Amino acid sequence: MREMRLHNVRSAGGAYLLVLLASVIAGPASAAKPSVYYPVDRVICDRKAWVCYDPFGASVPLTKAHLGNQAANLLQQRMTNAGKAWNPNHFVLSNGIECFVAKKVCFVSAGSEEVDPEATKQLFGNR
Template sequence: MKARPHNVCLTALAGAAAVTAGLLATHAPVEARPDPVSMPGSGVICDQASQTCYDRDGVSLPHTRTYFGPQAERRLWSGLIGRPPSREFSLSNGTVCDVREETCWSDGNGRRRLDREMTRELFGKVTRPDREITTYSGRCTLARGANLMHDGTCSLRLVERRDGVTRYVVNLPDERRFVFSDRSDRLQVTDATGSWPVTYIDHGYTGVFRWRDMTLVATRANSGLGRSRNASEGIGELFKDR
């Protein structure tokens, strides 16, 4: 019997090793990506993506220093100078926490759902939500007199409270936020400049808010406003499913 050449044997062994390596790679377990949000201590939530920690009062410099170091604390401190205290903050996993409501929410299909674990960890309890907070996409224009300040996308949010106060929140991409409150059919807006009476005009697919020298025109995406008997009901059609 004629012996195989030495180089042929080496080639066969190399091919077998490659096949074995391929099989091992195919069946090797895939490591799960770690959650960027952690709860390292009681009442503390830390976000690895932003190198920031939070407690029941919002952004926390001391906890950020403890878990991410002095450099992260200095960076955070510089970003907070001159800004009002945080009332709401967002985490990189999509969770949003409101320190006034003492509630954390997770987004799903455009609706905010109560995040029981995060709420319990941060605030020490699970608060009962007033109602599911529904968010819609839209397009807004904001003008002060003849000066156009924004013309583009926006989000519309409805918050109904058990005390009978309804809030309509319009968020612009530049972090401007307008909160319209409906109290006994009387509409007012609140922002950093104060609270002002508002007139509302229903234009079918579009609602127009006017106060002082400001005009905010909001159009809800893929849905319109129903004609109604008073301003309160008209605004409700802008923010609610029919």
């Protein structure tokens, strides 16, 4: 009977099987992971952008430590390709929070004047 079920799943198509396996392996917890998170003090990581930041801006070593080699390599490539256009003093996270390294502050959204106290304290340790 078990063999028959497996045969039926296989005949339903490889894509269906891959989706089914991915959902079983990932489980409901992975869907609840926020794109922006704080792995350790003074670090903010953004899963959607594949980058981690410290109080000095984007960090290849921290990105590698928290998001893996592929993310670190991509970040390094983006920084290299941007050259002098790369701005280490300003970034916007995928959840909309905007941070200014020189000012040591993060705002709730791009262009906002409302300080995000949680992100600011996490990254810069002040406010």
